[in-house]
Amino acid sequence: MSITVEKLKENFAKEGKTLAQWAREHGYAPRDVYLVVGGQRKGNYGKGFEIARKLGLK
Template sequence: MQIKNPTQVKQEFINSGTPVSKWATENGFTPQEVYKVLNGQSKGNFGRAHKIAVALGLKTETKVTV
């Protein structure tokens, strides 16, 4: 899977005509959470922000082994 940058993800939303708020709701996130990840206010390293970054293609899913 190719990792995308926020600009690419935003352009994909524009090209598809899908509002970020609709995508967020359909994927179980709030629009505010998604915008924070897309705009760099949240780095997406932990918790829900990480799940959003993975769902958007900004990060890869990490597997924790103990």
């Protein structure tokens, strides 16, 4: 069950939380999270995959 990036951003906006806050709370660099959400890092393996799974994108 994966969600779209648009839905993810909508959920964060409803909660009043930023991707950077989420990244720090989960021990990731904000830049890594932005790369996954923006599509520059596909999230097929490694840290990118972990981030995508935790965000519900995979």
